[in-house]
Amino acid sequence: MSITTRSEHACCGGRVGFYSHMSASLGLEARFAVFLPDGASDAARVPVVHVLAGLTCTEETFLIKANAIRFAAEFGIALVATDTSPRGAGIAGEDDSYDFGSGAGFYLDATQAPWNTHYRMGSYIGTELPALTEAHFPLDGTRRGIMGHSMGGHGALVHALRAPDRWKSVSAFAPIVHPAAVPWGEKAFSGYLGPDRASWAAQDATLLLRAGHRHPTTILVDQGDADQFLAEQLQPWYLDEAAKAAGQGLILRRHPGYDHSYWFIQSFIQDHLTHHAAILRG
Amino acid sequence: MSITTRSEHACCGGRVGFYSHMSASLGLEARFAVFLPDGASDAARVPVVHVLAGLTCTEETFLIKANAIRFAAEFGIALVATDTSPRGAGIAGEDDSYDFGSGAGFYLDATQAPWNTHYRMGSYIGTELPALTEAHFPLDGTRRGIMGHSMGGHGALVHALRAPDRWKSVSAFAPIVHPAAVPWGEKAFSGYLGPDRASWAAQDATLLLRAGHRHPTTILVDQGDADQFLAEQLQPWYLDEAAKAAGQGLILRRHPGYDHSYWFIQSFIQDHLTHHAAILRG
Numbered sequence: 001m002s003i004t005t006r007s008e009h010a011c012c013g014g015r016v017g018f019y020s021h022m023s024a025s026l027g028l029e030a031r032f033a034v035f036l037p038d039g040a041s042d043a044a045r046v047p048v049v050h051v052l053a054g055l056t057c058t059e060e061t062f063l064i065k066a067n068a069i070r071f072a073a074e075f076g077i078a079l080v081a082t083d084t085s086p087r088g089a090g091i092a093g094e095d096d097s098y099d100f101g102s103g104a105g106f107y108l109d110a111t112q113a114p115w116n117t118h119y120r121m122g123s124y125i126g127t128e129l130p131a132l133t134e135a136h137f138p139l140d141g142t143r144r145g146i147m148g149h150s151m152g153g154h155g156a157l158v159h160a161l162r163a164p165d166r167w168k169s170v171s172a173f174a175p176i177v178h179p180a181a182v183p184w185g186e187k188a189f190s191g192y193l194g195p196d197r198a199s200w201a202a203q204d205a206t207l208l209l210r211a212g213h214r215h216p217t218t219i220l221v222d223q224g225d226a227d228q229f230l231a232e233q234l235q236p237w238y239l240d241e242a243a244k245a246a247g248q249g250l251i252l253r254r255h256p257g258y259d260h261s262y263w264f265i266q267s268f269i270q271d272h273l274t275h276h277a278a279i280l281r282g
Numbered sequence: 283m284s285i286t287t288r289s290e291h292a293c294c295g296g297r298v299g300f301y302s303h304m305s306a307s308l309g310l311e312a313r314f315a316v317f318l319p320d321g322a323s324d325a326a327r328v329p330v331v332h333v334l335a336g337l338t339c340t341e342e343t344f345l346i347k348a349n350a351i352r353f354a355a356e357f358g359i360a361l362v363a364t365d366t367s368p369r370g371a372g373i374a375g376e377d378d379s380y381d382f383g384s385g386a387g388f389y390l391d392a393t394q395a396p397w398n399t400h401y402r403m404g405s406y407i408g409t410e411l412p413a414l415t416e417a418h419f420p421l422d423g424t425r426r427g428i429m430g431h432s433m434g435g436h437g438a439l440v441h442a443l444r445a446p447d448r449w450k451s452v453s454a455f456a457p458i459v460h461p462a463a464v465p466w467g468e469k470a471f472s473g474y475l476g477p478d479r480a481s482w483a484a485q486d487a488t489l490l491l492r493a494g495h496r497h498p499t500t501i502l503v504d505q506g507d508a509d510q511f512l513a514e515q516l517q518p519w520y521l522d523e524a525a526k527a528a529g530q531g532l533i534l535r536r537h538p539g540y541d542h543s544y545w546f547i548q549s550f551i552q553d554h555l556t557h558h559a560a561i562l563r564g
Contacts (some may be wrong), residue, residue, distance in 0.1 A: 010508065011545035028371065035534075067349045070548065255292075263293035264354065 001132055006031070012073035013038040016063060021132065025123040026086040032129060033059045035069050036081040040138045047143035048078040048133070048274075049169070049279035050125065052152030054264055055184075056103045056127065059083045065238030065262035071273035075281065080133050082125055084151065087119035099184050106157030106179070108203045109184040110192035119192060120216035122203075126159055130166070143280040145169030147272055149265060150229070153221070154179055157205035157239075169279035171220035171272045173265045174227055177239035184233050210243035218249030220275045222268045284301030285418055294355035298345060303414065307405040308368040314411060317351050317361040319374035329425035330360040330415070331451070331555075332407065334434030337466075338385045338408035341365045344431065347544035353555035357563065362415050364368045364407055366433070371400035372486070381466050382473055388461070390485045390560030392474035401474060406486075408441055410502045414450070425562040427451030428556055432511070433546060435503070436461055439487035439521075441496040451561035453490035453554045455547050456509055459521035460488035466515050493523035500531030504550045520551045 001021070008017040008082045014037040017041050023030040031153035038223055040046040049072070051062045059081045063069065071077050085105030093113050094101040105121035134141045146167045148156035153175020160170035179185020180200045201207040230236075258264040290299040296319040306311040309503040322328040333344045337418070340361045346352065352541035354361050373396050376383040387403035413503070416423045428449045430438035435457020442452035457534040461467020461484045471482045484522030504517045512518075518534055 009541055009543050009545035010506070010539040010549070012549045018547055064347055064544075065353060066546075069545075070349060224292070256494075257292040259291055261291050263291040263298055263351075266349075267292070267294045 001135055003132070003136055010018065010034065010107060010167065012042070012069050014073050016069060018059070020036060020282060023128060023250045025055070025120045025128045027118050028086050028088060028177045030086065031059045031083050031125065031151050033063055033081040034065065034133060034137055035072055035113075036071045036087045037076045038135060040078060045138045045140035046076055046078050047079055047145070047276075048139040049145040049147055049276050049280075050080045050082065050129070051096070052082060052146070052148030052153050052155040053084055054127065054148075054150030056098050057084050058103075062152075065266070066269050067266040068269050068273060070111055071270050074274055075270040075277035077273065077277060077280065078137065078139050080129065080139075082129055085121060086118040090113065091118075100187055104151065104186045104188060106192065108192060111199065112192060112194045115192050117254075124165070125155065126163065132229060143168060145280055147171040147173075147276070148175065149173040150260065151176055151184070153177075154185075154205065157219070158203055158208065160215050160219070161205060161208040161252070162202065164215045169217055169282060170215055171275050173222050173235055173268070173272075174224060174229070174241075175205070175236075176234060177206060177236055180204045180207060181238065182233045182235060184266065206238045206242045209246045209248055212246075214248055218251055219243070219277050220272060222271070223252065223254055224260065224264045225254050226258055227260045231259055240275060253265070283414055283417055290334070292417065293317065294351050294479065296322070296355050302563070303420050304464065305406060306412060307402045307410045309400050310368050311371060312406065313341045313365050314415070315345055315363040316415060316419055318419060319355045319358045319360060320492045321358065322360060324420050327359055327420045327422035328360050328546050329364055329420040329427070329558075330423075331332075331427040331429055331558050331562070332362045332364070333435040334364060334389060334407065334428070335366055335432050336430075336432030337366070338380050340385075344434075347480050347548065348551050349548040350555060352553050353552050357555055357559035359555065359559060359562065360419065362411065362421075364411055365560030367403060368400040370469065373397065373400075382469055384435065386470065388433060388470045388474065388485070390443065390474060393477045393481065394474060407437065408445065408448075423499055425450060427558040427562055429453040429558070430457065431455040432542065433458055433466070433523070436467075437498075439501070440485055440490065441455050442497050442501075443487060444484065444489040446497045447514060451558045452497055453498055453557050455505060455550070455554075456511070456516055457487070457503060457517060457521075459518055460486060462486045462489060464517060489518045491528045491530055493522070494528075495546045496528065496530055497505070499561050500533055501518055501533045502554060503532065505536055506542065506546045506555070507536050507538045508540055509542045509543065509546075511542050523547075
């Protein structure tokens with residue numbers, strides 16, 4: 001489990017670094033990034049929030065554009081950022097679509113050839129990346145949260161609902177809440193998981209809630225009302241209805257005028273770090 | 283003086299927009315960006331800080347990476363961001379160097395052919411862009427400040443020292459303070475201004491101070507001690523010595539461990555907006 005340092009930079013009293021390693025889950029080299037706040041040490045391990053970006057992004061995007069580091073530093077929380085898919089799997093057509101293949105791993109393990117060899121982002125972010133980063137950095141794995149944007153919001157909700165013992169806090173910006181019912185999700189799940197829709201249920205936050213999965217904390221979701229993907233791809237009312245029926249705590253905030261971009265995310269990121277800090281720091 | 287809206291996004295209670303127009307100074311289409319805080323209107327014009335980015339950047343870079351908008355919003359200050367050079371001038375070799383030609387306009391008017399036709403960023407940011415943005419947006423041109431990074435720090439210092447009546451506040455991150463004495467500046471000035479070093483003096487903050495130029499306010503400069511360009515290209519002691527000799531107010535802060543990146547800028551950007559707000563808002 002060795003890692004290679006690509007670059008490290010002082011930031012907000014702590015340090016942000018970009019790393020690569022050979023991933024066992026993906027069978028390829030993978031990149032990730034870590035922000036460590038001031039004072040983190042083996043004797044004083046810090047809570048950590050994993051951040052999952054959306055379609056077309058990389059491990060750099062969220063840390064550069066979300067303005068999260070200032071608040072992570074303030075709360076003494078580390079951030080771990082992952083890439084959005086394996087890279088260089090060598091599959092024909094892998095780079096042809098912005099919403100399938102490279103940059104669009106959907107944080108799940110593909111079961112269909114040829115994707116099932118390398119497209120295993122579910123195992124990667126679910127187990128490998130937490131273990132790797134907690135072995136190499138002074139992170140407290142008992143205080144680990146997750147947040148994401150769009151496809152990354154889907155990833156955060158699904159992983160937290162399936163493994164609330166592993167992800168103690170969860171929030172999302174403009175998440176895909178019911179991928180089995182919207183074009184982005186139907187395309188990705190058909191390709192990665194095949195035509196049997198029963199196999200899709202474990203990768204869909206709304207269906208997980210309907211099937212009895214719960215998270216013990218309140219989930220925070222922000223959604224812009226001027227989001228160009230709201231009506232077709234996101235449809236947050238699915239999550240709202242499923243949470244209400246399930247008794248799942250959910251704060252779903254709608255923001256007039258805000259779109260799908262990181263300009264939206266940076267406007268409300270402070271509230272998300274505050275949310276995670278309240279749970280992870282108690 | 284018409285402008286074309288490329289995109290606009292709600293952000294931090296205000297609006298960030300990306301625009302283009304046909305520039306008279308440059309003789310080419312140019313791009314710029316504006317952040318307008320909540321409440322700005324023709325009846326309530328707001329102070330504005332122009333932000334100048336460094337080598338290789340565009341009008342997007344500073345607004346995406348510096349985390350400035352949150353604090354501009356808080357202080358009710360607008361931001362105007364410019365590109366770093368003309369684009370598409372069609373000069374042979376224009377795109378060959380990262381530190382000369384496109385992306386490296388040095389915020390001056392070239393006097394040497396073939397650069398003198400289009401490479402006129404001095405006039406562009408000195409007069410055209412302020413006039414354009416103050417005609418199209420509710421900005422108060424009597425409360426206009428300027429800041430920049432690296433080559434943009436050079437631009438901010440030079441423009442403010444030459445025209446303190448136009449630029450009421452000034453600050454910089456890791457600026458090139460004495461371009462006539464360092465490789466980046468010698469290369470750019472030789473190309474744009476020719477071999478006569480006397481013509482370089484008006485484009486050099488240290489030489490302007492030595493020649494009697496002053497700014498009535500204290501200049502704020504932040505510099506990282508782990509900056510990879512510190513010893514060869516930046517050499518902030520030149521500015522420090524010239525300011526002391528001239529009685530020019532200067533706060534030059536050195537930050538151990540910080541490099542030349544926007545990770546450094548975002549760590550101290552709040553102090554810069556606070557500095558400009560104290561002068562522009564009184």
